[in-house]
Amino acid sequence: MSVWDCQLVELPRIIDPRGSLSFVEGSRHIPYDIRRVYYLYDVPSAVERGGHAHRNLVQLLIAVAGSFDVVLDDGDSEHTITLNRPYIGLLIPRMIWRVINNFSSGAVCLVLASLPYDEADYYRDYTEFFTAVKLEHEKAMS
Ligand code: TYD
Numbered sequence: 001m002s003v004w005d006c007q008l009v010e011l012p013r014i015i016d017p018r019g020s021l022s023f024v025e026g027s028r029h030i031p032y033d034i035r036r037v038y039y040l041y042d043v044p045s046a047v048e049r050g051g052h053a054h055r056n057l058v059q060l061l062i063a064v065a066g067s068f069d070v071v072l073d074d075g076d077s078e079h080t081i082t083l084n085r086p087y088i089g090l091l092i093p094r095m096i097w098r099v100i101n102n103f104s105s106g107a108v109c110l111v112l113a114s115l116p117y118d119e120a121d122y123y124r125d126y127t128e129f130f131t132a133v134k135l136e137h138e139k140a141m142s
Contacts, residue, residue: 001095003072003079009060009089022087024112030060030091032114039064040109045102049109053097053123058114060089061100066107073097075133083109095136097129 011029014021026034040049050070061070067084074096081090082102089112092098100109115121123129 001074001093003074003077003096005093006072006079006081006096007091008081009091011062011087011089013087020087024060024062024089026112030089030112032058034112035115036113036117038111038113040100040103040111041107043068043103043107043109045105047101047103049100049103050098051124053129054094055121055123056094056115057118057121058094059092060112061092062086062089062110062112064108064110066104067102068100068104068107068109069102071099071101073099075130075137095129095133097123097126 009029011022011024024030024034026032043049061083063083064086067082069080069082070090070092071078071080072092083090084104103109123132
């Protein structure tokens with residue numbers, strides 16, 4: 001996986017004088033069924049979240065309120081994406097290290113995940129992640 005496999009997904013928007021509405025259907029707007037939803041809120045601006053990668057999990061992140069930056073790292077390249085629109089999601093494949101920072105006041109990061117929570121799916125140590133990425137790369141090349 002490369003940071004360039006992370007995609008911005010434009011979600012449907014129903015714009016109405018009563019306010020706007022966006023929605024996400026699993027296996028339609030994103031390439032997986034949604035197995036879990038969680039959200040980050042009340043995050044102090046100086047704090048970083050994330051700081052991990054997943055062996056198998058795929059996620060869509062949406063700034064449903066406010067804004068934040070997502071720093072993506074595939075073990076080779078780093079790329080930062082700012083999310084600040086409730087109708088734009090960031091699709092993060094497996095094996096991408098991500099740090100989420102620069103939260104604005106009142107920001108809410110909604111996450112639609114492809115799997116239930118499983119601590120064994122996490123790489124929380126960057127060196128361990130980096131070693132696994134290199135190993136996968138070598139296997140793919142041989
Ligand atoms: P963590 O994944 O470290 O949060 P972040 O990456 O956003 O900084 O999760 C923080 C804690 O919450 C950790 O103890 C695991 C727990 N947790 C769950 O129990 N279920 C979940 O779905 C998630 C995402 C986290």
